[in-house]
Amino acid sequence: PTNPDFIVEIDGHVDTGAERCVFDGRMALAIELELMAGQPFTLNATSGPGVPARLHTVRLVHDVLGTFQVEAAFTLGEIRRHLLGRDFLRLVQIGFREHQAEFYVTPAP
Numbered sequence: 130p131t132n133p134d135f136i137v138e139i140d141g142h143v144d145t146g147a148e149r150c151v152f153d154g155r156m157a158l159a160i161e162l163e164l165m166a167g168q169p170f171t172l173n174a175t176s177g178p179g180v181p182a183r184l185h186t187v188r189l190v191h192d193v194l195g196t197f198q199v200e201a202a203f204t205l206g207e208i209r210r211h212l213l214g215r216d217f218l219r220l221v222q223i224g225f226r227e228h229q230a231e232f233y234v235t236p237a238p
Contacts, residue, residue, distance in 0.1 A: 135160060136190060139211050143223070147214030150189070150201040156211070157185060157203040170202050181205045189213075194221060194236050 137159045141150070151172060157164040167183030174180075182202040189197045197220045224233040 141189075141211045141213040143218070144212040144214055145218065147212045149214045149216045150199050151182070151208070151212040151214065152201055152203050153208050153211060154182070154203045154205055155207070157183070160187070162187075162203070164203055164205070167203065172202055172204070180208070189217065194234060197221075 137156060139152075139156060141152075154164050157167075162185050164183055164185075167185045170182045170184045171179040172182050182204045184200050184202055186198060186200050189199060191197075197217065199216045199220075201216075220236070222233075222235050225231070226233070
């Protein structure tokens with residue numbers, strides 16, 4: 130947050146079931162966030178125990194779509210995937226062209 134030129138490149142999976150973006154807590158350290166300084170938050174799945182996390186405001190940068198600011202959850206434990214949740218999906222338009230095998234993503238108008 131203090132250096133807008135400091136970027137870590139990762140893959141994120143779009144998850145329409147996730148309310149917000151979720152990143153492994155190690156990513157907070159990689160972008161020099163103080164993980165434990167964020168607001169405590171528990172991620173709840175449809176089954177199993179909740180996952181403790183901390184909320185931080187971050188910028189997501191895509192070379193075509195642009196820059197987006199979201200309040201993301203950074204987990205205190207290790208997770209297998211970084212998720213782009215509905216908070217991100219409110220900022221972009223995603224479309225599919227049936228029978229054409231085409232996929233479109235644009236910034237929301």
